[in-house]
């Protein structure tokens with residue numbers, strides 16, 4: 001077997017131990033005599049697996065009882081519309097921080113359903129920092145405040161929350177479970193699974209009870225959080241394989257020290273990589289302000305972009321894959337989610353150093 005170090009931004013690397021478990025039970029799952037993909041979502045074995053996955057996620061994140069946990073489809077992108085539809089009842093407008101590519105998309109979709117007040121906007125500088133809280137132009141009567149705490153493409157992150165009475169909605173697609181957070185401070189948290197949870201096709205929504213029950217009568221029913229909560233996310237067929245696999249990742253996280261332990265390792269990985277970049281005498285640079293740097297997605301640019309193609313070819317040959325930066329940023333990007341080991345980051349740094357020695 002020759003698995004590479006996979007730095008893909010998403011769908012992204014999964015824990016090997018999880019994939020091996022899945023492989024071992026792919027043809028015969030438990031006592032069902034069938035694969036998990038071939039059995040009813042309403043049968044006992046799947047219902048039990050689904051409930052256990054939810055419980056493990058609740059344990060990992062400390063999700064209080066007055067929050068629903070939904071296992072949905074449509075990706076984080078579908079939530080860009082579902083959020084204004086579900087939460088728009090509480091005010092005339094919604095506040096959105098524009099700190100990167102994904103918040104821009106969230107704003108564009110929300111505008112179809114609600115007035116949007118953009119509280120800060122770093123698009124002109126190319127998303128290189130997150131403006132401090134005191135500069136945000138929050139409205140008094142916002143239905144909710146939407147933030148993207150980790151912008152996956154620019155590698156821009158903040159871990160504080162704005163001061164507001166309105167419920168905070170956070171797109172945690174690329175940072176969920178990377179460290180502890182206090183769920184009680186949020187009205188709604190959502191995340192596509194394919195970065196830090198499991199395979200594509202599953203979206204997690206964690207939403208406070210009191211925000212349910214105000215959905216417009218003429219909007220698609222499957223976007224109504226209350227409908228999905230009342231049916232335990234099984235109003236229609238859920239993405240069973242993705243749900244099952246996410247459950248295995250949650251169990252793996254619990255067995256490996258939970259989010260506290262992930263936070264330590266993630267911080268260690270990110271510091272090592274940023275330190276190396278910052279000390280490369282400008283051969284590599286990270287364009288993001290130091291206080292806004294992501295633990296999960298680390299873009300870096302080579303001083304001489306003529307070397308980009310060789311960097312990508314040689315790193316690929318060395319078993320370090322998916323390092324090409326997003327087309328809007330250029331250069332490279334290493335995504336180092338929970339399932340990326342310290343060894344993987346060390347191998348990347350070693351490679352970068354050899355490459356620099358050869359070409360500087």
Ligand SMILES: *Cc1c(COP(=O)(O)O)cnc(C)c1O
Nearest residue numbers: 075076077102152171173174192
């Ligand atoms: C990947 C990503 C999305 C889009 O997710 P889909 O599941 O493809 O819709 C949205 N927000 C953030 C922060 C992301 O990283």
